[in-house]
Amino acid sequence: MRKFIFILFLLLFGFSLVNSQVIINEICSSNAESLLDEDYEASDWIELYNSGDSPVRLKDWRIYDKNNFAKAWVLPDTIINAKSYLILFASDKNRISSGNYLIEAGGQGAVEWAKDDYFHYEYLKVAGDFDISVKIPFFQSEFLFGLAGLMLRDSLNSSSSYISMNSQIQRRGSYFCVFREEQGGVPAVIHASQPIQFPNVFVRLKRQGDIVSSYLYQKNSMDWFSYGKFQYKNNDSVYLGIAISGTENGKLSKGLFKDLVLNGDTISFAKLSSFNNTGQEFNKRFYKELHTNFALSKEGEALFLWNSKAELVDSLTFPELKTDVSYGRYPNGENEFAYFYPSTPSSENANPCYAFAEEPEFSIEAGWYDAGFSLTFLNIKPNETVYYTLNSSEPNENSFLFEGNPIEIGKTTIVRAKTYAKNSVPSQTVSKSYFVEENTHKLPIVSVIVDSLDLWQNERGIMNPSNIFKKLEVMADFEFYETSKTHPNFSGKAGMKLHGGASRSKYPQKSFSLIAKSRYGLPKFEYTFFKDNNYETYDKLLIRNAGGDWGKAFLRDGFACKLALQMNLGASNYRPAVLYINGEYFGLQNLRERIDDEHISIKYGLSKNNLNLIEDKAVPLCGSRDSYLKLLDFIENNDMSNPDLFKQVEKLVDLKSLINYFVFRIWSGITDWPDYNQKFWSSSDYDGKWRWVVYDSDIALGNNFNYINYSLFVLKDSTKMFSKMMIKLLENEQFKYDMLNGFAGIFATKLHKSNSIPLLESIAEQLKDEIPSQQKRWEGSALDWENEVRAIKEFLLERNYSVLSNLLTYYKLNGMGEIICESSNIEGGDFKLHGIERKDFLGSMKYFQGIPVMLEAVPKQGYEFVSWGNPLLPDSSRLRIAFDSAEVVLNPIFKLKENPEERTIIFNEIMYKSSKDLKCDDWVELYNTAEETIDISNWIFKDDDDKHIFLIPEGTSVKPKEYLVLCENEESFSNSYPNVKNYIGSFSFGLGRPDIVRLFDASNNLIDSVAYSHLSPWDENADGTGFSLELDKFISDNNNPANWYAAHIYGGTPGELNSEQVSVQEFEASSGIHFSCYPNPLSDYSTI
Template sequence: MRKFVFILFLLLFGFSLASSQVIINEICSSNAESLLDEDYEASDWIELYNSGYSPVRLKDWRIYDKNNFEKAWVLPDTTIGAKSYLILFASDKNRISSGNYLIEAGGQGAVEWAKDDYFHYEYLKVAGDFDISVKIPFFQSGFFFGLAGLMLRDSLTARSKYISMNSKIQRRGSYFCLFREEQGKAPNRSHAVKPIQFPNVFVRLKRENDTVLAYLLLKNSFDWLNFGKFHYDNKDSVYLGIAISGTENGKLSKGLFKDLVLNGDTISFAKLNSFNNTNQIFYKRFYKELHTNFSLSKEGETVFLWNNKAELVDSLSFPELKADISYGRYPNGENEFAYFYPSTPSFENANPCYAFAEEPEFSIEAGWHSQELSLTFLNSKLEEKIYYTLNSSEPNENSFLFEGNPIEIDKTTIVRAKTYAENSVPSQTVSKSYFIEENTHKLPVVSVIVDSIDLWDRDRGIMNEANVFKKMEVEADFEFYEKDKSYPNFSGKAGMKLHGFTSRAPKYPQKSLSIIAKSRYALSKFEYPFFKDNSYETYDKLLLRNAGGDWGKAFLRDGFACKLALQMNLGASNYRPAVVYINGEYYGLQNLRERIDDDHISIKYAVSKKNLNLIEDKAVLLCGSRDSYLELLDFIENNDMSNPNQFKQVEKLVDLKSLINYFVFRIWSGIPDWPERNQKYWSSTDFDGKWRWVAYDSDIALGNNFNYINYSLFVLKDSTKMFSKMMIKLLENEQFKHYMLNGFAGIFATKLHKSNTIPLLESIAEQIKDEIPSQQKRWEGSVLDWENEIHAIKEFLLQRNYSVLSNLLTHYKLKGIGKIVCKLSNIEGGDFKLHDFERKDFLGGMKYFQCIPVTLEAVPKQGYEFVSWGNPLLPDSSCLRIAFDSAEVVLNPIFKLKENPEERTIIFNEIMYKSSKDLKCDDWVELYNTAEETIDISNWIFKDDDDSHIFLIPEGTSVKPKEYLVLCENEESFSNSYPNVKNYIGSFSFGLGRPDIVRLFDASNNLIDSVAYSHLSPWDENADGTGFSLELDKFNSDNNNPANWYASHIYGGTPGELNSEQVSVQEFEASSGIHFSCYPNPLSDYSTI
């Protein structure tokens, strides 16, 4: 009996002991590069540790970041060995297997031709022709020259004849093909300078008779890129499979393979034979990486672990963590906790830290100084030591130690400092540029600071010619200086890498740079108004471009073109010329730009990345899905676009105005490598799901390399290109063709008219003119004949419109171009639009193509109504779609005062279009009901200046007499900022610009009120980014007159209540605005006069 009781005690106690011996040992909630998962992503991770001497089965255990067993993530049937670790990626991916096949091997690989071919090989024997491909989601090697890929061999003997198509590690950034033509000979080597972008690496070998073709497939592309063609004598059978090698004997290379396809059939990795010729133990298995259904908070939280009996086994609370710093137990399994830097996933927790050293505090700010400086550090903690460098290198404990004596600076110097303390995580390096010279730069200045090893080293340097085509990123500090250069207006840490492709070539010694915000460098976003005319101030990336194909020429073509594109409401990268210094040395004139990617689209258009689709060129996927776009192309190709009902389906999927504006702009700019290249387009269900186009990369446009003044409509004559094919089919629709022609006529007479383009060109040229001599001195040949280049662009601008319009007349066999003569006798009553352009925007006369229907829309002012067009041949309708046969039409629109003007009841009374950094309320507007009765505003529509930005006011919404209602961009942030305000609704999915127009329409789409405000004088500039709103002075004031608006006297404004200076009135009479909605509709009927 005692024996039975003892055994029972052991069983019960043993189970409890087994449960308690598995603990949460280490957590990294801000992983940057400490550990990459099989998707080549830096997911957060949790390390479990078995502190006991026996393995523990974890089937049905659970883990979660909340104390909720029912919702916790369930571990699969896996065992953690004694004194062993298990990594769980807290990635929110919720999976236990991806189907990836893991091979690990070491030794020196097939690259070393004078030695035996050290590699690990998984193969089949095949005969005859074949076509084999494989995906490589992940590859990691102990040395730069490790390889993973496909291999074809004559035999398994050393130095056999073979062909291999390989990927290198991502940092080396290229594909590598090897071909040994004869047994024992050195293999021929070929490099493909294409970016390695795990997990999207694909390689392929194809044999046809005695020829073997090697291919690679670029990320999200459709087309295999032929990399090499080799003569390979036909044999009855060969060895064919996947291979991995390192080039360092003492370290393992690790590769993951997926989707092995041979002759169209998927091959199971389990069917492959193994051959290993390395001096390391190798592993092969289907990889089971564990990913939880939750992620970790960088700010800190608690993680809970339960056994399969729902008993809480362990929990670990961790604080806010910086990038790649972990938090856990020290020593392993104990109840003392520490920080670990570097972190130690799957290894013993070592070198504990219990605090963070303070960053060095400089006594003098960076910038331009006219005299010598004596620099000190203001830190006072005796236990901390500050080490610094004066040569731009990263400081460490072997650098200069600051011992209290001032650092004398008598010439331009980069000072970098770092604080160390015992048992503490070292501080981040703080870097500052001190320019001891007179500031002569009128342009903004960007000072970049980076360790010279990361610039020029053979293996690490991004500017070393051996590495310029590789996808390598280094850490950098950058400072941004506006007009006053005595201090930086913005500074921070960032990632830096080379940007572009062609411009990396040796012919461009001045490289383009990409500055990237990442939390691992301290800043997840750049928050600063780098571009004053943008409505947003948040950026994930900034570019410092060398002007690409315009380097050595005008140095402004793309920036100038994008400024015009933005005026046309196209997506484009904003531009600002700037001067760049690298490590205190003048690097020259660069173009500060936005990077067009998913982050940019998400920020600019206030759409979530999870609902964003972004594509470039020939449907190469950048974000989201391309399925809907491919379905659109398929629909267009296989349906009759001249059928109005079929074309209506296209209207539901395409923003036709964006497409026409993009088409007109690209044709006008004359870019020779478009549309096959340099196009991006996007859609989002957060918007309306329609596809829109982005204009970018116009360096070789505007008459740069070719005489494109007279070469215009090539796109409409080449049906082999994806974009051209789509446009040719769409233009089978007569009404769409009319819309396109009117787009040319209207845009050429407004935004692309010489009266607008030439002054813009001259203003940009004037900005950079004084920097040209310094640029030429720094980079001989970069601006050889600058003034003549500017003159050449002017000639292009003078001739281009006439050339394109002539091409259109010839191509479509049109009668000619007519003009409208306007005699607006009572302009106080209203105005009108042609082609959806306001009359006042026409700079070169109001032009139209004869016999092509145009849209005329009368726009009466408040209190007026339209009477007639003052032309007996035209009907008295305020909105017409009509074709003019004559070369000239005279219009005299007539308006009259309404006999019984309606009372304007709901008005815009207050606008917060840009709060301060401290007031995180997001944008909002306040409505006021001036009437004596409650107004039901159900299904009314709020818009800004973009018709696609729509906020539908919910059913059942009303505003009581003399009361307010706030419409807010973000209900949560508004409520947090104004907890006492209850009369608000939201959230609208777009932000307000600076400047912008706010508009309110009733449920019948009648314009109720609108305000076109600005952040510049005569509008009150004190409401721009200060935290003070714009307030209307009186309810009965004209709220389109800037004199009637002022910046609130109360910080945060007065949402939902009386304005800070407003006088309440009982009687309010004003004329209502009536808006006749008549936008160009390519499907409407028309008449010819």
């Protein structure tokens, strides 16, 4: 059958093969651990094999995942020896050399327990002071105690005194400074408990006089950290270089080195001399790892190999593969194909498998049960065997064998099962939590299932005290329950790590991160874990122990982030939850989002390639910090009181977001800020401006400090980057006014007690019933909880007054004033203060006396502004004015326009979330209802965020009864609708679900707006289905959801008459999009 499929494939693709001794022998398209590349990444890989008896030169050969020689990746001048292998990493990195230098070693090694050293050494002889550093992108050793790093020696004698700074392998996870003070002595060790994270490992040795210092590079501070100082009085020339050691005879350690720098000069590895006393052959060479310009499809595809004459010499078609399972020829070079698990890169294909065992099917779903029950496994095939465990361990062929007798589940139990079959790849382990007669919870529940060895074993256990600061990751199953009376609402496999900094050792209850990865089966978590997010895709979830609030209210950071999100600041959403690990109650936890590059990319619809994410001391987490450092330099070295110079800052910083962030951080009284706990980002996919993110507010909101005096003075007490930047920016008078008005406006809205206290009380109410169980499970946690919550409430009652008083003192202002509006219902419009609509004020409309404020009249459609109803104010609808009095009375007056204009340009169609198959990005359609052409040059399109602006180009007009599409991405739109020509773009923001689309003319008058939603009463069939929202009739009220419907045609009708009035045939002819029905012939149902 496999031969038949292969022959059929040849016929379908219409090509012939030239006989070749070099063939595609094995591939892995879902690599996780089978083979790591020099970047310490699990790239897909392809194995070529020379089946002949002579070497073959592969210069100008090509390989590709499409039958297209012209676009195929070109192999460099490489020779593959007879009966030998060549690995190509299908990584899409497109390179043949990275400049890394490879050295290998075996033998007994250079270790602290031996008087003689056995190592491979590449060295120079130097005299006097020196400073040498090197990068170690990759290190692999069969034995845990292998070392790679820098070494200083008196001589090449195996018992010579020496000093070395080394990296271990990543799963061992730390740095070793090994040194022998006197010849013939036993070496000593300084152990640096810093996590190893290849490829970013750097070590350094520096001599000044008689002192030699060893260093490692800390990414979080972007600086060298000294881990040892040694007396060294040898004034003669010494040996200095890179070294690698094994510790086990017959097995090689392999290290890659890069960027060897001595006294500021880069040293070529080719200039080093070699020494090897291990008694084994070794390699030393510049490493040429081959990376193609394409990656492999996990769903399966074909590969093609051509010789230099453009003759197709081999092809291989592979199916969808599971993680770390490869597919290839068996035996080597033959035309029989099989799966291999484990895979066999650069070695003979062995132990072939011809199928995948089916995952075991449980008779009872995971969940919460009031009584015990009997469990069985269903639909087991004759050639399959199911093994299971009841203690959370990973099942194998030594576990319980299921022989048909029911398994009695009488108490809370974790059942894990795996299917085995002859000549088959074993199934993935399937895990289920059965909670029997357990206490119920009002909060959501996360149940994590993980092998106990992965929790507690000495070398790999993430909760073993010796490992808590290592970046160890283990595989876990997890289930998410909305309530404790249901089956799981979501379940899947994930990577699991410890999370946090000092809290890892400070508190017995740990925090964890759950990480979605293809290698575990889920590239993303797709579920609405946080109901108020407008997205449901997550790459990580945090299960957090409340950090610095663990012993107190257990909610400060989550509550603070909820408030920050209400202010449209970036923040990690929060939901209290209960955690079980392997069926054991692990207590109350905070379910959180992880603020990283993936989170920001998903939330704002950005490409990670165009994202810069930075934390604290300008440490880049993603992208580059260069533009931020240039911004700081510009601010520091220029007069910010100069309006023209300040405008340059406005182009690079979202100042409104910065003010909101600053107001929030000052208000919250956080004590480990601004020196720490900062993250900020920019993206060319957005508007290129820097924005700040709120996170880690555990030590805030009155937590263990005198918050009354902790206010704006914090800037003067800090010399850190953020403080220096803000002090300089506040030299600008207008920015200072905007900042002060930000305090006044936000304190009367989102941070007013009428908003903050109900939010606090709602969270506390959710936690209340769980607190006794938490206190019982973890001694010292949530102590005196009710008084802690009461203390936060007191903070919320008093904080605004204390901050405002502080500002009055700081800036020597006369006091606060209040705007009084005597009319509770202003006919024809309303007004804004500080950019905030009157209806959104929860407290008095306050202002600082003597500080200019912005007043803006907002007439309703068909009305126009007349006056402020105050004879002292000019009759301008927009005023920037300073009030010196303690009270100002306003009674804005509006009147009907004498000749109200009909709406001419309206929103007629909206595509706010297409389907996965229709990659058109977002768009809206405008329609001109008038009888004449309307010039819309310099009109403005916005969503619900005022900073999201698309300026319609000069010279743009819409003819009568015609359409114009505004699209997020012109290229995506054009590819999806090739026959539609009446479109412009691209706007730099995506549309949300829900959102508001707004159109303003060149004078900033609102022309039309639609506030739509993805939820009923709006048509939910337009949400992610590929069907747009269409307006029923041009004259309809387009803010009434009853007048909108999901398009009747897939893709909608951009630039055309809406689908209610057009046939499929007409649309196909006009748009270039065609439809087919399946199945064919039609059965009970068909899909268009």
